[in-house]
Amino acid sequence: DAMVIQNPRYQVTQFGKPVTLSCSQTLNHNVMYWYQQKSSQAPKLLFHYYDKDFNNEADTPDNFQSRRPNTSFCFLDIRSPGLGDAAMYLCATFLDGSSYNEQFFGPGTRLTVL
Amino acid sequence: AQKVTQAQTEISVVEKEDVTLDCVYETRDTTYYLFWYKQPPSGELVFLIRRNSFDEQNEISGRYSWNFQKSTSSFNFTITASQVVDSAVYFCALSEAGNYGGATNKLIFGTGTLLAVQP
Numbered sequence A: 001d002a003m004v005i006q007n008p009r010y011q012v013t014q015f016g017k018p019v020t021l022s023c024s025q026t027l028n029h030n031v032m033y034w035y036q037q038k039s040s041q042a043p044k045l046l047f048h049y050y051d052k053d054f055n056n057e058a059d060t061p062d063n064f065q066s067r068r069p070n071t072s073f074c075f076l077d078i079r080s081p082g083l084g085d086a087a088m089y090l091c092a093t094f095l096d097g098s099s100y101n102e103q104f105f106g107p108g109t110r111l112t113v114l
Numbered sequence B: 001a002q003k004v005t006q007a008q009t010e011i012s013v014v015e016k017e018d019v020t021l022d023c024v025y026e027t028r029d030t031t032y033y034l035f036w037y038k039q040p041p042s043g044e045l046v047f048l049i050r051r052n053s054f055d056e057q058n059e060i061s062g063r064y065s066w067n068f069q070k071s072t073s074s075f076n077f078t079i080t081a082s083q084v085v086d087s088a089v090y091f092c093a094l095s096e097a098g099n100y101g102g103a104t105n106k107l108i109f110g111t112g113t114l115l116a117v118q119p
Helices: none
Strands: A004-007 A010-013 A019-025 A031-037 A044-050 A053-056 A064-067 A073-078 A087-094 A109-113 B003-005 B010-014 B019-021 B024-026 B033-039 B046-052 B059-061 B064-069 B074-079 B088-095 B113-118
Touching: A004 A087, A010 A019, A019 A031, A019 A087, A019 A109, A031 A073, A044 A064, A073 A087, B003 B088, B010 B019, B019 B113, B024 B074, B033 B074, B046 B059, B046 B064, B046 B074, B074 B088
Parallel strands: A010 A109, B010 B113
Antiparallel strands: A004 A019, A019 A073, A031 A044, A031 A087, A044 A053, A064 A073, A087 A109, B003 B024, B019 B074, B033 B046, B033 B088, B059 B064, B064 B074, B088 B113
16 A cells, blocks of 8 residues: 555665665656755755656755666765765655645655764 | 644643644745644544635634645644543644655645643
């Protein structure tokens, strides 16, 4: 029944060591989002894909990249994680033109940077 | 610019008390959507409700109810007879009009309200 899946649920990496977070969906939604949520803060949008078109938020650091090889999968790459990148990373999907206008969230990946 | 304000940072109640979480929003759009999400300690965002800007009817779902008032730009959430399992962070969020059509449809979240229900 899982619709938006994120792997791993917990990720530990070292300062400066590249890390990739994964998101997959079984909903066939054409829009996918990555949010960053730091401790005790609201989720903040990093970027999103509309089909294959990548849309970066203006204040998203260059350290964050994303790939979407197909409709089902989307990856978040952090090229050189810093201590400030420790956060929960949430993936969400949306179907353009749907009547319910709801984003479906995955369970999140909690990233720790040592 | 769009903005969501949740003035209550933390609320603590005793089980069975009623509690209202406040949400005030700002937008220049005439068509928009409002949401409430629950985030338990596990971290997953749980969708609770969506309301579009043209539907000001209040809604009740079990112990949950929502009061949407465009005149005051508020979308408040009330839990009746609170339970320990209601303890979580609750986020109010705003998004632009439904169909993507070039709009980002991104969610603008409030800062959240931490609700602690004591037994």
